[in-house]
Amino acid sequence: MTENGVNSHRGRVLTMDTMNPNVKKVEYAVRGPIVQRALQIEKELKAGVKKPFSEVIKANIGDCHAMGQRPITFLRQVLALCMYPELLSDNKFPEDAKNRARRILQSCGGGSIGAYSASQGIERVRQDVALYIERRDGGIPSDPDNIYLSTGASDAIMTMLKLLVSGEGCTRTGVMISIPQYPLYSAALADLGAVQISYYLNEESCWSLDVSELRRALNTARDHCCPRALCIINPGNPTGQVQSRQCIEDVIRFAAEENLFLMADEVYQDNVYAEGCEFHSFKKVLFEMGPKYSNTVELASFHSTSKCYMGECGFRGGYVEVINLDPDVKTQLTKLVSVRLCPPVPGQVLLDVVVNPPEPGEPSYATFIKERTATLDDLALKAKLTEETLNTVPGITCNPVQGAMYSFPRISLPERAIEEAKEQGQAPDMFYCMKLLEETGICLVPGSGFGQRDGTYHFRMTILPPTDKLKIVLAKVKEFHQDFTQQYS
Amino acid sequence: MTENGVNSHRGRVLTMDTMNPNVKKVEYAVRGPIVQRALQIEKELKAGVKKPFSEVIKANIGDCHAMGQRPITFLRQVLALCMYPELLSDNKFPEDAKNRARRILQSCGGGSIGAYSASQGIERVRQDVALYIERRDGGIPSDPDNIYLSTGASDAIMTMLKLLVSGEGCTRTGVMISIPQYPLYSAALADLGAVQISYYLNEESCWSLDVSELRRALNTARDHCCPRALCIINPGNPTGQVQSRQCIEDVIRFAAEENLFLMADEVYQDNVYAEGCEFHSFKKVLFEMGPKYSNTVELASFHSTSKCYMGECGFRGGYVEVINLDPDVKTQLTKLVSVRLCPPVPGQVLLDVVVNPPEPGEPSYATFIKERTATLDDLALKAKLTEETLNTVPGITCNPVQGAMYSFPRISLPERAIEEAKEQGQAPDMFYCMKLLEETGICLVPGSGFGQRDGTYHFRMTILPPTDKLKIVLAKVKEFHQDFTQQYS
Ligand SMILES: Cc1ncc(COP(=O)(O)O)c(C=O)c1O
Ligand SMILES: Cc1ncc(COP(=O)(O)O)c(C=O)c1O
Numbered sequence: 011m012t013e014n015g016v017n018s019h020r021g022r023v024l025t026m027d028t029m030n031p032n033v034k035k036v037e038y039a040v041r042g043p044i045v046q047r048a049l050q051i052e053k054e055l056k057a058g059v060k061k062p063f064s065e066v067i068k069a070n071i072g073d074c075h076a077m078g079q080r081p082i083t084f085l086r087q088v089l090a091l092c093m094y095p096e097l098l099s100d101n102k103f104p105e106d107a108k109n110r111a112r113r114i115l116q117s118c119g120g121g122s123i124g125a126y127s128a129s130q131g132i133e134r135v136r137q138d139v140a141l142y143i144e145r146r147d148g149g150i151p152s153d154p155d156n157i158y159l160s161t162g163a164s165d166a167i168m169t170m171l172k173l174l175v176s177g178e179g180c181t182r183t184g185v186m187i188s189i190p191q192y193p194l195y196s197a198a199l200a201d202l203g204a205v206q207i208s209y210y211l212n213e214e215s216c217w218s219l220d221v222s223e224l225r226r227a228l229n230t231a232r233d234h235c236c237p238r239a240l241c242i243i244n245p246g247n248p249t250g251q252v253q254s255r256q257c258i259e260d261v262i263r264f265a266a267e268e269n270l271f272l273m274a275d276e277v278y279q280d281n282v283y284a285e286g287c288e289f290h291s292f293k294k295v296l297f298e299m300g301p302k303y304s305n306t307v308e309l310a311s312f313h314s315t316s317k318c319y320m321g322e323c324g325f326r327g328g329y330v331e332v333i334n335l336d337p338d339v340k341t342q343l344t345k346l347v348s349v350r351l352c353p354p355v356p357g358q359v360l361l362d363v364v365v366n367p368p369e370p371g372e373p374s375y376a377t378f379i380k381e382r383t384a385t386l387d388d389l390a391l392k393a394k395l396t397e398e399t400l401n402t403v404p405g406i407t408c409n410p411v412q413g414a415m416y417s418f419p420r421i422s423l424p425e426r427a428i429e430e431a432k433e434q435g436q437a438p439d440m441f442y443c444m445k446l447l448e449e450t451g452i453c454l455v456p457g458s459g460f461g462q463r464d465g466t467y468h469f470r471m472t473i474l475p476p477t478d479k480l481k482i483v484l485a486k487v488k489e490f491h492q493d494f495t496q497q498y499s
Numbered sequence: 500m501t502e503n504g505v506n507s508h509r510g511r512v513l514t515m516d517t518m519n520p521n522v523k524k525v526e527y528a529v530r531g532p533i534v535q536r537a538l539q540i541e542k543e544l545k546a547g548v549k550k551p552f553s554e555v556i557k558a559n560i561g562d563c564h565a566m567g568q569r570p571i572t573f574l575r576q577v578l579a580l581c582m583y584p585e586l587l588s589d590n591k592f593p594e595d596a597k598n599r600a601r602r603i604l605q606s607c608g609g610g611s612i613g614a615y616s617a618s619q620g621i622e623r624v625r626q627d628v629a630l631y632i633e634r635r636d637g638g639i640p641s642d643p644d645n646i647y648l649s650t651g652a653s654d655a656i657m658t659m660l661k662l663l664v665s666g667e668g669c670t671r672t673g674v675m676i677s678i679p680q681y682p683l684y685s686a687a688l689a690d691l692g693a694v695q696i697s698y699y700l701n702e703e704s705c706w707s708l709d710v711s712e713l714r715r716a717l718n719t720a721r722d723h724c725c726p727r728a729l730c731i732i733n734p735g736n737p738t739g740q741v742q743s744r745q746c747i748e749d750v751i752r753f754a755a756e757e758n759l760f761l762m763a764d765e766v767y768q769d770n771v772y773a774e775g776c777e778f779h780s781f782k783k784v785l786f787e788m789g790p791k792y793s794n795t796v797e798l799a800s801f802h803s804t805s806k807c808y809m810g811e812c813g814f815r816g817g818y819v820e821v822i823n824l825d826p827d828v829k830t831q832l833t834k835l836v837s838v839r840l841c842p843p844v845p846g847q848v849l850l851d852v853v854v855n856p857p858e859p860g861e862p863s864y865a866t867f868i869k870e871r872t873a874t875l876d877d878l879a880l881k882a883k884l885t886e887e888t889l890n891t892v893p894g895i896t897c898n899p900v901q902g903a904m905y906s907f908p909r910i911s912l913p914e915r916a917i918e919e920a921k922e923q924g925q926a927p928d929m930f931y932c933m934k935l936l937e938e939t940g941i942c943l944v945p946g947s948g949f950g951q952r953d954g955t956y957h958f959r960m961t962i963l964p965p966t967d968k969l970k971i972v973l974a975k976v977k978e979f980h981q982d983f984t985q986q987y988s
Contacts, residue, residue, distance in 0.1 A: 076608025119565025355813030
């Protein structure tokens, strides 16, 4: 292109050589090459290209509605009323939905959700979030001033990490994240130029978290960075575990001893399926451990409208609650979020309804409970179905899917397949997943996208497809795994 | 707090000393101390504290609906239909709104706007945006693959700047921004650790942009950074000018000669009021300058649903079109935006309707045009009113508000006021605006928040208050300025 240039030296300004080097290091497998290929295949199918399957089934991402989950009526009614307040006089809409819509509109500039909100989020919504947290945590107080609404949990997580990162060389900030992890974390750390400190979850005991492993990881890291934060995802993505109360206590004690800022990613807090498992918020456990901890340990807890029974990913609603944050730093946080003006107001509205759902006695209560229960029961069934079916496949072992929306089974791959993958410069489980996609149309994410112990291989599969389809997916995976094993043995 | 600590060394992890030093440098005046104080005063008024005024009037931010601008019916109808598709069978909604809603829902995963979209944005919406740009630019082609939907223009601007920034010391990226500027730019550059290269707009000739000034700024910067991008806001915020076609050509030629990546912030493209002024998109001018330029100059052009006749700030809709971006860098951009999953889908829906409004012959056409015209005509009247009234005040001179939503008048301040401000450690125009707020309840932003030539003072006032209220605001400002001048003379 330079031949036409006004300046014989003019090449492109922005190239792979000149661009931000941190961005180059960012990886995000959930939407990586396998998903790109899946989209291509969909286009090929549409264009009439013959394949051994008729549709691509995307079990790669926790995108509930895309997999057929129905929106909760009440949430959408309130949203529609806020969008188009003329509907407030329409008797097709129940009074409780109208009351909530009116209440939210009154909190918006000019009574319109088209106004910017406060950068921290609409005050009334933050108050409602605080009340929700108090109910959830058995009355432990929550201060609306500690709540920051966000553009999905992703945004809040990246903002908190950004605040934490500083230093160069040996004083570079280190952040502990689990392996396997949700790759937002590794991506954000790469982007920020921070050091990722990997601690491994224990696959042998249902992806539990051992403090001894945290300590090992921390000690190894101390010589090349300054460890300052510890991230936990509970219930786990991609691993589907639900941590015990004891584990959470141990983690808090560890963070207190080692001077670490705790980041608790609790976006799956309603997604707990297994008998005997229960969600314990870090905030609640922290406060139950007494003032020695609750007065000192810095905690950020994240939630989202994308998961749980709502699955409203497209709205990009979410919040972070910060505990024991330095007041001056809080001022800095408020300033930082103000640069982007505000989180999307429809997402704030949605969040408000989520934390303030129909009460017994209100007209929408029965339907709301029915829909919520149906959604969560359905997920619980599919969690069980997934685990049980995968465990019938020789060469696949799958921990119980106690919570969240994913199974992360371990797959044994024949030596020859591993070699062939390496020859092609691919991670062996990427090689496996690509072949699965080409042969069956099923789109999964290879374990290497989340991290795993060397020499082990996994894939992540959501439990989200409708039961009929999930059964087909599981049967196809089973068949494929057997064929693949045979082919490369 | 450490006395209770589990570890005698335990202080806070995250403090002003340890936090990200770049974040500390971020400033964002539009939501700065004066706005904090305005919110406080509102609470005081509510609590019954007596003031010389009964309400706070916020003319500090381009928040249209908050200032009483009405949403456009058609936009909100399509949004309500997408939120709650049951309404598709309601005969209160016109067919053209229903058609658009159906078309968008078909492009959403599972037919729900609760699904994540592609990270770059819904393909159909990007196609519609490309068609809009082609119509706007007289047929110059636009490729949907060059369109990235975003969370407001803010998000896209920050993402593009992030891609551009690299290097340390003398190779640190320098980015040219106008002074006065919209402080998102200085904030983003501080956050990214890039060097701000300030070029001054020419207040004497209606905030025009002279290439000689660009060259001066660039030459001064070359010894301490590596200048790589040039940002232009047109129509201008905070300065309200509309650049001539000639000026845009000169800027493009300059960027070509000096190897600069062009960032054109065109969020006010419909907000042009002055006789003889017209919006010229950088893209169009670039292509009309012939292949020597259109094949080489890298351009990113930003647009938003927050401004123009829509004023739908809360939805956080927007897009960037990239021209001549290196294909490998484009892949990196796609990867980078995928980490945040996707822009809010309601904002994407809104953008789709904005770029694909009712056509002649469709049932909503007449009302749509009526509402749009009324909104823009009203803004034009208020632009004129603001300029004219301010120019009647001795000591205030105001350039024509040719476009956008702001006046940025120059105010002369008595020496004694300047001294008193300095004693209090305040910028003199901050001192002025704070006093104005305390005495009249009017909230403006001091010129120092946007940058201005040393020794000059300004404030930014939006033209958004309803005409009655705007008249009151202008009268109060007039009175205040006279009193202030007298008091300190
Ligand atoms: C553990 C975890 N955290 C955060 C997110 C981000 O979700 P969102 O940004 O949609 O709220 C996800 C999404 O899948 C997740 O699984
Ligand atoms: C010049 C300019 N650019 C960008 C923005 C950001 O707008 P948004 O993020 O709401 O699209 C604004 C907002 O006022 C602006 O004035």
